[in-house]
Amino acid sequence: MNAPVLPPARPDTDSKPHSAHWGVFSAAWKDGALKVLPYPGDPDPNPLIQNFTNALDHPVRVTAPMVRRGWLERGPGPDASRGRDDYVQVTWDHALDLLAAELQRVKDLHGAEGVFGGSYGWSSAGRFHHAQSQVHRFLNTALGGYVRSVNSYSAGASGVILPHILGSMDDVARRNVTWEQIVPHTDVVLAFGGMALKNSRVASGGISRHIERESMRQAAARGCRFINISPLSSDFPEDANAQWVQAVPGTDVALMLALVHHVVANGWHDQAFLAEFCDGWEGFEDYLMGRQDGQAKDANWAAPLCGLPAAKITELAHLLPGKRVLVTVSHSLQRAEHGEQPVWMAAVLAAALGQLGLPGGGYAYALGTLAHYGKRSNAVPVASLPQGMNGVKDFIPVARIADMLLHPGQPFDYNGKRMRYPHIRLAYWAGGNPFHHHQDLKRLTRAFATLDTFIVHEIGWTATARHADIVLPCTMTLEREDIGGSATDPLLVAMHRIAAPNAQARDDYDIFADLSDRLGTRDAFTEGRTSGEWLRHLYERTRSALQDQGLEAPSFEQFWERGELPLPQQDDDGGILRAFRDDPTGKPLPTPSGKVQISSQVIAGFGYADCPGHPAWLPPEDAPTPDYPLFLVANQPATRLHSQLDFGAHSVSQKRQDREVCTLHPQDAAARGIAEGDIVRLFNARGACLASATLSTAIMPGVAQLPTGAWYDPVTDASGNVVLCGHGNPNILTRDVGTSSLAQGCSGQLTAVQVERYDGVLPPMRAFDPPRAVEMDG
Ligand SMILES: Nc1nc2c(c(=O)[nH]1)N[C@H]1C(S)=C(S)[C@@H](COP(=O)(O)OP(=O)(O)OC[C@H]3O[C@@H](n4cnc5c(=O)[nH]c(N)nc54)[C@H](O)[C@@H]3O)O[C@H]1N2
């Protein structure tokens, strides 16, 4: 079955609109090739749209339903051969019959509590075919529910701590300071983790205009100073003319403490603001000034931790008083051990400066990390698929998946609660790639080996699909019609179909509908609608809201014909923080005191040593050692979204010798005899991977950077043990521990490694070859 399938002859077509999380575009067939052009209104289009050009009939697409041989022969049950087995191709009917029977078996024996349907992942931009919504709706209607996951890999720590101290993540990140305010008002942007354009070019649901570069340019031209506190100078574009402050990764809290210390020691803090708008300053100030532990958190204390001269820290502090200052913290800082602390401490820094709630000032958590942030909100809702009711109460913080599978029944802490991991027998994934997003991949393989059954719908043979028992080929976004939109982008996109489904691929929706049929729940899942009828039904919400506001409200047919619909937006004008500043008693913050929690009695009451009652410097456990002396930054890739379309033309064009590229400082490279373009081996006690080295002074010494997203390509020894990932997936190195007992977020951004030149035989890169598969007889 692995014989090459000839692509169908493609006649030339007119260009049609479509959308991805990384941009709105149009696509057309010309001379047998797919041409992809950015949305004409986009001032700074994202090159990632070029990943589509070779994707549709790439050999790594899943072409037919497949069942893992061991599962087919031995039936459901724990199996350590997941990830190493071959596949047997079956018909759609056979696959769906097997799957329906297995779902029924698990439900009868263990209840819906035995099914994990968290299915975390970004899937694709269309709002109806959003795979995670589809799988949740299916499990709710067919089984009555599933064990779910809460929070995200993006904002695992901040999503939990922010409601304790300021308000919801969305209120602090998404409906707060806008780029429109920064351009005229802000004097200093203190950006911890920078504001990399590669990141703000992405927004779930799509993004029609990339305005960040131009906004930074205009603000800088007016005199706004951008400070890039980051191990990488590329975390700001040149347009921002940013000053680069090279602080040791993971030490931002120490730096923030020292800045606040200097501000307080000089009496520059806004005492009136702290008294009126904040709660718990005194206890925090005792810690800051070292009144109890005898250690003032001053510049001299922070300097050796941060790897910065004390004079540099005080120089930064001098930039702040009397200025309109905006503090930002990228998501990356909280995707690390004690990730709650920088999120909290940055709020305290902005509060000490009295800046919270001012136009262009204060604290805009995560501004610059996604295109959603710093924008106005739409004044009308956009489509989303209702997921139904989940009858199962059990859940896990999303990044605790391997802990759950490996330790059923064991207790864990989360946000003040003591909970127990449920015993999962079957996991169902559609639209996510745990072998991309999770840490310590060898441990994750052991975790998935405990399942009775693992089901995956995929467009391609990701490592996740290669660990599954039943793999169902689904259409990719270009192969179906959908509606693209998000709550902060003023364009609804009619996502036209650009190509017929590849091989036997089917829409997730149609797969779930036919599966529901076998389980007797088809009507509950479909409500009698085809996908085309669903699109019309979901569009109606937007149309009627437009009509209610007396605006032009085109019919679905008109919208489809035009390809796009501009949406009205509202002026959030600073969101809850501005409202609170203007009217502190009438518009209190949704916190216990109604004010900014500089300290929190609630969090103190949880009694967590790893998340005390005020922000504090807690040194990371996973820091460089003599054996593993470099900090590895495993950040978001510039060449794709996560692992999506890693086989796409743009992503592949940036690899070297088929490997992902790892950046090293020339000093660190020279000390190891590594030259530009050498293949290197990155390793620590958990694992190893290969990459191609590039040398650059745009990274600070002592730090190596390898982006996430290269598809896991395990190379095994004679006994089947994984020796390394030959492609460069950093998650074979990262540590699978929660940020703290409070949030239990993912801590994959940083880990300690050693790097050496790899002089061995380069293993062939096989992540983009489909696995061995045979066709079922008869
Ligand atoms: N070390 C480290 N790890 C990290 C991070 C980090 O900074 N460092 N970042 C984390 C973050 S912030 C995130 S958000 C996660 C991202 O993790 P994921 O969201 O899981 O990553 P994606 O690659 O976007 O996975 C989406 C998958 O859905 C598939 N897909 C696309 N369209 C469809 C469809 O229509 N149907 C179906 N069934 N499947 C579809 C794609 O092929 C792809 O495999 O990674 C996290 N992991």
Ligand SMILES: Nc1nc2c(c(=O)[nH]1)N[C@H]1C(S)=C(S)[C@@H](COP(=O)(O)OP(=O)(O)OC[C@H]3O[C@@H](n4cnc5c(=O)[nH]c(N)nc54)[C@H](O)[C@@H]3O)O[C@H]1N2
């Ligand atoms: N091109 C592209 N864009 C994306 C994504 C993608 O996969 N590809 N993913 C999107 C998603 S889902 C999310 S959640 C966001 C994520 O947004 P982030 O998590 O903020 O993105 P990263 O690129 O992982 O990290 C940003 C920068 O933080 C710096 N950094 C790392 N550790 C530290 C530290 O300890 N201190 C300081 N000061 N700096 C540090 C690194 O230099 C890194 O480049 O990005 C989104 N944008």
Ligand SMILES: [Mo]
């Ligand atoms: Mo994310």
